[in-house]
Amino acid sequence: xxxxxxxIFKGVWEKNPTFVLGIGMCATLAVSVSISNALWMxxxxxFVLIGSNILVSAIRNITPSHxxxxxxxxIIAAFTTIVDLALKAYQPSVYKSLGIFIPLxxxxxxxxxxxxxxxxxxxxxxxxLDGLGMGLGFTLNLSVLSIIREITGANKLLGYQxxxxxxxxxxxxxxxxxxxxLGLLLWGMNVIKARTARFKQTE
Amino acid sequence: MNTFQMIKAILVLTIIxxxxxxxxxxxxxxxxxxxxxxxxxxxxxxxxxVLPSYTIQKENTVTIDGQPFTxxxxxxxxxxxxxxxxxxxAEEKGYGGPVQSIVGIDDTxxxxxxxxxxxxxxxxxxxxxxxxxxxKTFFDHLFKNNGSDTEQIPWFQVQFIGLxxxxxxxxxxxxxxxxxxxxxxxQQNAVTAITGATITTKAVTLSIExxxxxxxxxxxxxxxxx
Amino acid sequence: MDIKILFTILISTIFINNxxxxxxxxxxxxxxxxxxxxxxxxxxxxVIFVMTMASFFTFIMYKYVLVPYHIEYLSIIAFIIVIAxxxxxxxxxxxxxxxxxxxxxxxFLPLITTNCAVLGVxxxxxxxxxxxxxxxxxxxxxxxxxxxxxxxxxxxxxAGIRERLEIAMIPENLKGLPITFITAGLMAIxxxxxxxMKIF
Numbered sequence: 341x342x343x344x345x346x347x348i349f350k351g352v353w354e355k356n357p358t359f360v361l362g363i364g365m366c367a368t369l370a371v372s373v374s375i376s377n378a379l380w381m382x383x384x385x386x387f388v389l390i391g392s393n394i395l396v397s398a399i400r401n402i403t404p405s406h407x408x409x410x411x412x413x414x415i416i417a418a419f420t421t422i423v424d425l426a427l428k429a430y431q432p433s434v435y436k437s438l439g440i441f442i443p444l445x446x447x448x449x450x451x452x453x454x455x456x457x458x459x460x461x462x463x464x465x466x467x468x469l470d471g472l473g474m475g476l477g478f479t480l481n482l483s484v485l486s487i488i489r490e491i492t493g494a495n496k497l498l499g500y501q502x503x504x505x506x507x508x509x510x511x512x513x514x515x516x517x518x519x520x521x522l523g524l525l526l527w528g529m530n531v532i533k534a535r536t537a538r539f540k541q542t543e
Numbered sequence: 544m545n546t547f548q549m550i551k552a553i554l555v556l557t558i559i560x561x562x563x564x565x566x567x568x569x570x571x572x573x574x575x576x577x578x579x580x581x582x583x584x585x586x587x588x589x590x591x592x593v594l595p596s597y598t599i600q601k602e603n604t605v606t607i608d609g610q611p612f613t614x615x616x617x618x619x620x621x622x623x624x625x626x627x628x629x630x631x632x633a634e635e636k637g638y639g640g641p642v643q644s645i646v647g648i649d650d651t652x653x654x655x656x657x658x659x660x661x662x663x664x665x666x667x668x669x670x671x672x673x674x675x676x677x678x679k680t681f682f683d684h685l686f687k688n689n690g691s692d693t694e695q696i697p698w699f700q701v702q703f704i705g706l707x708x709x710x711x712x713x714x715x716x717x718x719x720x721x722x723x724x725x726x727x728x729x730q731q732n733a734v735t736a737i738t739g740a741t742i743t744t745k746a747v748t749l750s751i752e753x754x755x756x757x758x759x760x761x762x763x764x765x766x767x768x769x
Numbered sequence: 770m771d772i773k774i775l776f777t778i779l780i781s782t783i784f785i786n787n788x789x790x791x792x793x794x795x796x797x798x799x800x801x802x803x804x805x806x807x808x809x810x811x812x813x814x815x816v817i818f819v820m821t822m823a824s825f826f827t828f829i830m831y832k833y834v835l836v837p838y839h840i841e842y843l844s845i846i847a848f849i850i851v852i853a854x855x856x857x858x859x860x861x862x863x864x865x866x867x868x869x870x871x872x873x874x875x876x877f878l879p880l881i882t883t884n885c886a887v888l889g890v891x892x893x894x895x896x897x898x899x900x901x902x903x904x905x906x907x908x909x910x911x912x913x914x915x916x917x918x919x920x921x922x923x924x925x926x927x928a929g930i931r932e933r934l935e936i937a938m939i940p941e942n943l944k945g946l947p948i949t950f951i952t953a954g955l956m957a958i959x960x961x962x963x964x965x966m967k968i969f
Contacts, residue, residue, distance in 0.1 A: 362946060363797065366885045370793035407552045411559055413853060417846040418563040422570050425842060429577035432585075439663065443845045443892050447885040449797055502682075510739070514665065515791055516957035523950030530942035564843060571842040638964070639786070640897060663896075665964070 344469055351473030358481040358522075359529050363449040368482055369518040371441050375498055378486035379479065380434045384423045384442065386475025389451050390468055391419040396459040397467035403460070412455045413446070420445045450474060488521050489513055585660075590615060590630055593647030593656030597628045605764060607757045614758055617647075626650060631758045632660070635750035638742045639663040642672070646751055648708055648758075657703035657751070662743075669743035672699045699744075702734045708755040712748040714741065775911050782915030788886045789923040790953070790960040795886030799924060800949060802877065809928035812877045813921030817914065819859065819881050820890050823852050824913025825906070827891035832900050848891045856882050890916045926956065 351357070357364050371381040395415050396403075403411055424442050427435040435442065445451070454474055459467040487497075493513030495502050511517050590599055597617035604613045614631040630647040640663040647655040664670045675697050698720045706712055706729070713733035717724050720735050728734060736744040788794045795816075802812040827848045835841050860878045864871045881887060890913050897912070899905035930952055939948055 362800070365796040365800065366794055369796065404548075404552055404555060406548075407556060410556060410850075410853065413849055414556075414559050414563050414846060417849050418567055421567050421842060421845045424845065425567075425570050425574040425578075429574035429581065432581050436661070440889060440892050440896065443848075444794075444885045444889060446845060446849050447883045447888050449883055452883065510668070511958070514668075514957075514961065515793055516954040516961065518793060519950045519954030519957055523947045523954060526950060527943055527947040530947060534942055563846060567842060567846070568840075 347466060347469040348473035348476065351470070351475070351477035352480060353477075355474075356477045356481065357450045357474060358478070359526065361450075361453075363453060364478060365522075367441055367444065367448055368478070368485065369515075369522060371438060372482050372485035372489055372518060372521075373513050374437075374490050374494070374496070375483060375486045376434075377437055378482035380427075380431070381438060381441065382475065382479025382482050384427065384438075385445055385448060385450070385478055386472065387423055388416060388419040388445050389454060389475045389478075390471035391422075392416045392451055392455055393459040393467040393471035394464055396455045397462060397464045400460050408460065409452075409456070412452060412460075416451050416455070417446050450478060484525070485518070485521055489517055493517055589645050589658050589660060590617075590647075592658050593630050593645050594628050595656060597626075597647075597655075599630075603761070603765075605761050607760050607764075612754075612757050612761060614761060628655060629758060629762075631754050633747075633750035633754035635746040635753065637662060637664055637746035638669050638740065639665060642743065642746050642750065644747060644750065646703075646754060648755070652707055652709040652755075654703050654706045654708060654751075657700050659697075659700060659747075664740065664743050669737065669740040671737050671740065672743055672747065673697050674699070699734075699737060702728060703751070705729055706734070707732055708751065712752060714744055714748060716741075775907070778908055778911050779915045782912055783919040783922065784960065784963040787919040787923060787960050787963075788889070788916050789920055790957040791964075792889070794889045795884050795920055798877075798880055798884050799920070799927070800946070801880075803924055803927040803931055803949075806925070806928045806932055808877075809924045810921075812880075813917075813924050815877045815881060816884065816886065816920050816924075817917030819852075819856060819878075820887055820913040820917035820920075821910055822855055822859070822913075823887050824890055824894055824909045826851050826855060828894055828899065828906055828909040831895055832905070836900065844892075844895070848888060852887055852891065853882050886916060886920055923956070927953065 355361060358368050367381060367385070371377050392412070392415050396412055399411075420443065423445065424435075427438070427442060454470060458470045462470070489512050490496050491502065492509050493511070495506050495508035509517075512521070594615075594617045597619045600616045600618055602613065602615050604611055606612070612631070614629055617628045617630065618625050619628075620626070626649065628647060628649045630645055632643065633646050634641050634643045636642075642659065642662045642664070644657060644659045646657050649655050659673055662670065662672060664672065702720045702725070710732045713731055714736050715728065715731065715733045716738075717728075717735040718738060720728075724735065734744065734748065782788070786792055789796070789799055798812060798816070803809055830847055830851055831841075831844060835844055835847060856878055860871075863878075893916075894900075894909035894912055897908075899908045899912075902908065927949075931949065934948060934952070943951075
């Protein structure tokens, strides 16, 4: 049981895609304008991640190794198309506000990276856990960024106004705000890491 | 790589491609109907928004200046007199891409309703053309307090109601729309621009003016045919 | 056709809707390759080339294969395969034709397949409605070239700044990615100055 938790939890902290591995930046920055966008993007990416992990893991013993990358890409593209069609049919407003970033799930390095690094070498069950964990980590990062940006940049939370009459700092919801927020968060992470390292040393 | 390996690789990739395409075509079949239904529902809803109390008679698509132009004919009976109205799709390039809207006008050329169908403008700037002005805050929502939330149509779109399409539509910079400046705007046949997104506002007024001209052409074309 | 439409597309993709600073696309190679100026120039040229070619081929693929057979839903798979094959093909041709060019661009080419700016421009060409226009192919190629050029400008500017940052006094914890992101934010603000610019 403990092992399973570890498998899921590593995507959230130890191997956090955005803050530790530094991958999947485009989607993280571009989509984090509102919490609802962030959560939907997280769900969509997690679905593709788990789906492709299952399939890649299932065929890992019969995949010729020299053409594995094209095979992975086709699998990921197929799952992305499924998400694209499903959102278009059942959540048209979400589909519209995420726009071009749904097809771009294909080139999210997290998914190909996990297929290559984990799913191609592990059992189906572990791959599901890995996909779930990475997806959770990705969603969490998106949510943190989007909460900061939605509050400061739009004076809103979950689409509702926060403080009436207060003008928001528009910059934060535009592209520069995305870069600043992530830069400052990474700085904060580094500070925490340095502190804990020093603390451990003195012990 | 020898020939055998190459043939094997080609075979494997072809099989995977086939399986992917096949399962996607199945998915496509599943979603075609809901997507079509969504679009149809959205069209009917926006038509009822821009032509309130009118009944749609028919939909026409004609070619004007080499481009397809869609408009609807509607009518209602008022004091035993049949009043006609039209709705048309207006489109113009905005800041981030095309801004598409649907406009309803009555027989005197007054705009009855206006709603934006699709846009890809900058969030926080041009995208505010679909923003609903609401006084309801997050905390009201949290504590189930209904606040003073009455507006349902975005403020940017409300201000077009009552404008005359036979005259040019002016753009004033008066900040966000509110009911106190409504009369001033109507007198000058003007709308107030979204702060920081004059290009979006211009695209919308231009698309309405162009669309109205196209509608006139389409209607004369129609009369000649009859 | 108006020549000015081409100029509008070009200027707006390079400056107003810059792929890195405004649309936030292609960040992985942008952060990875912007450490040194000469590798930034190499990567930039490779991206311009691939984005222009990808716009051309994906547009043809969409308009003359996917649309006539009503299989637009396969466009994501089709585009990514076209791009991957194109990158592979370009790599092989450059290797055979010119060794110095291959040495300059070679290592960047495989990275480009997963550059989301390339797939991004292919999808944007379709979203812009070019497929139904008379000169759509030309428009998409120009948009692809402009996107690549905008990416290159952003990359070269950033590489120049980062080379200086290497020798600058920065707080220990800000070094590396954090300061790069904050710099990118400042540059994005300056690119915001192009917004609202009216062309013609």
